[in-house]
Amino acid sequence: MKRYVLFVCLFLSSLAGVYAQSIAPFQKGDRIAFVGNSITCGGHYHSYIWLYYMTRFPDQRIDIFNEGVGGDVAEMIYQRLDKVFEHEPTVVTLSFGMNDVGYMDFRKPGADTIARNRVEKACRDYAFIEEVYKKYPEVRKILIGSSPYDETSRFNKVAFPGKNTPILEIVDFLNARARENQWGFVDFNRPMVAINQWEQAEDSMYTLCGKDRIHPSTDGHLVMAYLFLKAQGLAGKPVADIRIDGAGKKVTRSDNCRVSDLSVSSDNLTFTYEAKSLPYPIDTSYYDNEKHTQADALSVIPFMDEMNYEGLSVSGLSDGYYGLTIGGEFIGRFTARELERGINMTLLQNTPQYKQAMKIRQMNEERWLKERKMREFYWVxxxxxxxxxxxxxxxxxxxxxxxxxxPHDIFLQWNGDLWLQYMHKGIREDCVNEQQDLVNRIYEQNKPIPLRIEIKKFTDL
Structure with a gap:
């Protein structure tokens, strides 16, 4: 616990001054295009952000579009902005830098000069993007500082030493442009570097940045989603928070939910719980032979406390053990002291509401995969x-x-089959329709239902 508290202090200090441009939370009807390179194209962070909105604001549908293309630099992003605005977005983001600063040049003499020239070119090319963005004054803009190139993990040799320094120069440039234009801005780079270096003090091979030090693994993408949501001011807003005074037979708090039909006897307490949100379902699956899961991020960010707290606290119970039943399903056993202190029901993962949220996660993951595959058509x-x-x-x-x-391009060898699959307009339209069908189903099935909760004392222990 002491180590965790120390980390939080380091973490917060790394964020000081970064969120100068606040980001307004998305609103019902928003259409958000996330524009970037392969970290956006093949990454989960925007999908995780959407899943938060799907579960936290079930009556406020938004739509998010993956507009990432692998290998893109600022110049290439500018060349394809027409497709971005075909989505008729109300919000557009922008992230670049990882590819702009280059790769192999960091092994050459004069690497610093080469990198400086690359940064200057990226900034010049960005000006064309900004010019296009300004043609849509009604569209909100959010600039994102790229996730880092991890230069400090020791799981293998650092291929491109010094690469993250010029990336940070681009991050700072985007921060300045956001200030000038009064646009939103969030930095993924410095907080992720801080986490990496803190964890590497105990495990030198730790990284959030994947097997190539470039593409974050799923835990890294949850960190990115957390940073984005935190910049939107969504930290500290519970899924729900129920507090009941058992002795006084009254509800003392019901944040983001409705508690009714409270009944209290000497060894039994029941009530109806109508939540306005579902808990955020955490994924424990491994992807693409990654060493980490999304759930692994929970050890380095206070996501569960700040953004996934579904609290239940009951005071005034006599000492002993109590069984918790929700919606007719036995959930677990707790002491009177544990119930008074409060439990986060999201951590239990066997509640009816969590199971409902898991179905939403599974549909969203299926949607993400369909969209992600079709992005390779656009890459070709x-x-x-x-x-x-x-x-x-x-x-x-x-x-x-x-x-x-x-035959002469490894990336065409990887992506060629997907291009052949999606080259037919009808196939692409079918894929988009399948994604929309999944989103429609998600917003039909993401509404919380009233649940009867019972807390009953065990008398045979």
């Missing part, structure tokens, strides 16, 4: 077809172009 379009004059052709000549260049 922007990285091959544009350069060969075949952009959006999607015909036999385009297929021949892919066949010509594919």
């Amino acid at each position: 379009e922007y990285n091959l077809m544009r350069k060969t004059g075949m952009l959006w052709a999607c015909n036999e000549a385009a297929v021949d172009t892919l066949r010509k260049y594919r």
Whole structure:
């Protein structure tokens, strides 16, 4: 616990002054396009943000669009902004920097000068993006400082020493532009570096940044989602918070929920719980042979306390053990002292409301995967077809172009089959419709239902 408290102090100090541009929470009807490189294209952070809104604000539908393309630099993002605004977004984000500062040059003499030139080019190219963004004054803008390149973990040799320093220069540049334009801004880089270095003091091979030090693993993406939501001012807002005075037979708190039909006897307490939100369902699955899961992030950020607290506290109970039943399902056994101190029901993970939230998570994950796969079609379009004059052709000549260049490009070898699958407009439209169907189902099934809660004393112990 002491170590955790010390970490929180370090964590908060690393954020000092970073959130100068506050980010308004999303509102019902918002359409948000997350624009970036492969960290956005293949990453979960925007999906995790959406899952928070799906469960926390079930009556306030928003739509989020993945507009990441692997390998993109600022210049390439500028060239494809027409597609971004086809979504008719009410909010657009922007993140770049990882690719802009280069890779192999960090192994060469004069790497600092090369990196400085790359940063200057990225900033010049950004000006064109800003010009386009300003053509949509009604659209809110959020600039995001890139997640870091991890230079300090010792799980293998650092391939590109010094790479994160110029990335930070771009982060600071974006911060300044956001200030100038009064746009939103959030920095993923410095907080993640702080977490990495803190954890590496005990485990030198720890990283949030994945096997290549570039692409965060799922725990890293939950950290990114947490930082974004925190910048929106959503920390400290409970899923629900119920406090009952058993001795006085009264409800003393019912935050973000309604408590009714309270009945109290000598060894039994029951009431109806109508929540306005579902708990955030944590994923314990491993992806792509990653060493960490989303759940692993909970050891380095106070997500459960700040953003996933579904509290239940009952005072005035006589000493002993009590069984907690929710919706007719036995949940667990607790002492009178534990109940008085308060329990976070989200941590139990076997409640009816958590099981309902898990179904939402599963549908959202299926939606994310469909969208993520189709992003590789756009990668081939922007990285091959544009350069060969075949952009959006999607015909036999385009297929021949892919066949010509594919043997010589590892990325085309990886993404070519997905391009062939989605080159047909009808297939792409079907994929989008399938995603929309999942979102519709999510917003039909994410409404909390009234649950009868019983706290009954065990008499045979």
